[in-house]
Amino acid sequence: xxxxxxxxxxxxxxxxxxxxxxxxxxxxxxxxxxxxxxxxxxxxxxxxxxxxxxxxxxxxxxxxxxxxxxxxxxxxxxxxxxxxxxxxxxxxxxxxxxxxxxxxxxxxxxxxxxxxxxxxxxxxxxxxxxxxxxxxxxxxxxxxxxxxxxxxxxxxxxxxxxxxxxxxxxxxxxxxxxxxxxxxxxxxxxxxxxxxxxxxxxxxxxxxxxxxxxxxxxxxxxxxxxxxxxxxxxxxxxxxxxxxxxxxxxxxxxxxxxxxxxxxxxxxxxxxxxxxxxxxxxxxxxxxxxxxxxxxxxxxxxxxxxxxxxxxxxxxxxxxxxxxxxxxxxxxxxxxxxxxxxx
Numbered sequence: 001x002x003x004x005x006x007x008x009x010x011x012x013x014x015x016x017x018x019x020x021x022x023x024x025x026x027x028x029x030x031x032x033x034x035x036x037x038x039x040x041x042x043x044x045x046x047x048x049x050x051x052x053x054x055x056x057x058x059x060x061x062x063x064x065x066x067x068x069x070x071x072x073x074x075x076x077x078x079x080x081x082x083x084x085x086x087x088x089x090x091x092x093x094x095x096x097x098x099x100x101x102x103x104x105x106x107x108x109x110x111x112x113x114x115x116x117x118x119x120x121x122x123x124x125x126x127x128x129x130x131x132x133x134x135x136x137x138x139x140x141x142x143x144x145x146x147x148x149x150x151x152x153x154x155x156x157x158x159x160x161x162x163x164x165x166x167x168x169x170x171x172x173x174x175x176x177x178x179x180x181x182x183x184x185x186x187x188x189x190x191x192x193x194x195x196x197x198x199x200x201x202x203x204x205x206x207x208x209x210x211x212x213x214x215x216x217x218x219x220x221x222x223x224x225x226x227x228x229x230x231x232x233x234x235x236x237x238x239x240x241x242x243x244x245x246x247x248x249x250x251x252x253x254x255x256x257x258x259x260x261x262x263x264x265x266x267x268x269x270x271x272x273x274x275x276x277x278x279x280x281x282x283x284x285x286x287x288x289x290x291x292x293x294x295x296x297x298x299x300x301x302x303x304x305x306x307x308x309x310x311x312x313x314x315x316x317x318x319x320x321x322x323x324x325x326x327x328x329x330x331x332x333x334x335x336x337x338x339x340x341x342x343x
Contacts, residue, residue, distance in 0.1 A: 045260075048336040055332035061325040069129040076122060079107075083122040084290045091117050102310040110314055113297075114304045124314055126292035131322070134207055134287075135273040139266050141212030146219025147262060151250055153220070154227025164224070168217045177276060180210050184285050200291040207286065211273055219265050226258040260337040267333055271326035278319050294319050 039047070049055050068075075076082055087108075090098050095115045097103025102111030102120070110120040153164035184206055192198045230236065231254065239253050280286035281295025289296075297315040305312050 045336045052332045054328050058325040058329040069132050072125045072129050075125055081119055083126045083292050087117040102308045114308050123292045127294040130293050131274050134277050135270045137208045138211035138273045139269040142215040143219050143266050146216035147223050150220040150223025151227055154224040171217045183210055200288055203288050222261055227254055230254055264334045267330035271323040275323055
């Protein structure tokens, strides 16, 4: 009679699939156990983002642009110049920079502005700072309004949800750029007369408010849909059954689960605001003098395109690279946060 307490092995001794008794199946004490541990969705998204070459290059470009913008005052101290300084002595009788390629020299690495004689490098660096500040502030304001409205509509539903949807459809019916062209001068005339020059900070704040108050609709619609899909999930019902209040359900249960699409929306709104702000400055409704601005540099260079193309090239190239890097990084971030992505 066979011993039932020790059943016979179903694998032949010479079978490659048979475990070798001499090999231990336990993990050695010094081995790294991180490879066999499960990863959270955030860790998986971070790994996918790090492996994306496009994301790395665009992130490096944005990091350099951010450091240059933050270090604009330091560059001014090192060069001993201010972006508003005018070097008219280096212009000829026609107001054109003296020298090669728009007056490029050891003192002025990118040359001088025709007509005004200001240093293009300092105008470019400070203009980059202005564009990034307006774009980020506008994106944060639009996201804050959109998240608040979307969460409120998705959670309350009923007549409030219908009113919010009607407001979103009404806002989307207005062409944003045309609306901004009309609203900004009207609001400025409301506070200042034609004889009063508004301070540059007022125009910057007005642009940020206009961008934020009329660009929250896409975020609100996205958040509303996410809240509606999550509010009936098991973890929300469990928290509600445990006696959790509305604030806990919204800020501790729902918002942590929808931060990924909100982050992607912010990353894609920033380049849009950079381009729109440059377009407003190009039609002379953006940031006013003496605040440096990339779009206004292109606007000022229209009359010198044939005689000094470098003046147009530098700010145009800066806007192009900035918008391209933000768009590529936003696409890579969206792919990395998508659990169905194969990248």
